[in-house]
Amino acid sequence: MTDARPPRQVARSLPAKKRIALIAHDGKKQELMEWAQRWQTTLSQHQLMGTGTTAARLTKQLGLTVEGLMSGPLGGDQQIGARIAEQRLDVLVFFWDPFAPQPHDPDVKALLRLAALWNVPVACNAASADFLLSSPFLSERYDMSIPDADAWASART
Numbered sequence: 546m547t548d549a550r551p552p553r554q555v556a557r558s559l560p561a562k563k564r565i566a567l568i569a570h571d572g573k574k575q576e577l578m579e580w581a582q583r584w585q586t587t588l589s590q591h592q593l594m595g596t597g598t599t600a601a602r603l604t605k606q607l608g609l610t611v612e613g614l615m616s617g618p619l620g621g622d623q624q625i626g627a628r629i630a631e632q633r634l635d636v637l638v639f640f641w642d643p644f645a646p647q648p649h650d651p652d653v654k655a656l657l658r659l660a661a662l663w664n665v666p667v668a669c670n671a672a673s674a675d676f677l678l679s680s681p682f683l684s685e686r687y688d689m690s691i692p693d694a695d696a697w698a699s700a701r702t
């Protein structure tokens with residue numbers, strides 16, 4: 546079995562105004578709404594996006610401006626994953642439901658894999674999301690390391 550990994554890391558800076566994705570499975574949507582209401586003022590200072598239904602509910606119930614992508618089962622998780630791979634997302638808040646299998650579980654796994662790979666801060670429940678949103682790094686530039694995609698490609702060509 547091969548265990549190929551990117552040979553090097555490069556620097557990436559997250560901007561002070563973060564691009565934050567908000568996602569919740571149906572069984573966790575109410576919990577996300579309550580959490581987002583508590584953090585509404587903080588969230589409104591950043592750029593928000595979400596999967597279709599989650600984004601629409603955040604906008605309707607809380608009045609937050611949230612870019613709505615496709616609904617999760619229709620490809621929304623993959624769209625958020627693409628934003629991560631393109632370095633166009635800085636923080637992921639994803640209340641995934643540990644009790645409900647999803648028709649698009651492979652997409653969910655793929656999204657979480659990309660977040661781990663690209664060193665994106667992830668919160669999977671209210672407590673971890675509290676820690677993320679209360680971090681001083683949320684409102685300032687944050688320097689971190691990500692895999693060097695060019696080194697990866699040239700090592701394989």
Ligand SMILES: O=C(CO)COP(=O)(O)O
Binds near residue numbers: 569600653
């Ligand atoms: O299924 C989801 C994430 O996997 C969420 O999708 P919705 O926000 O469209 O319900």
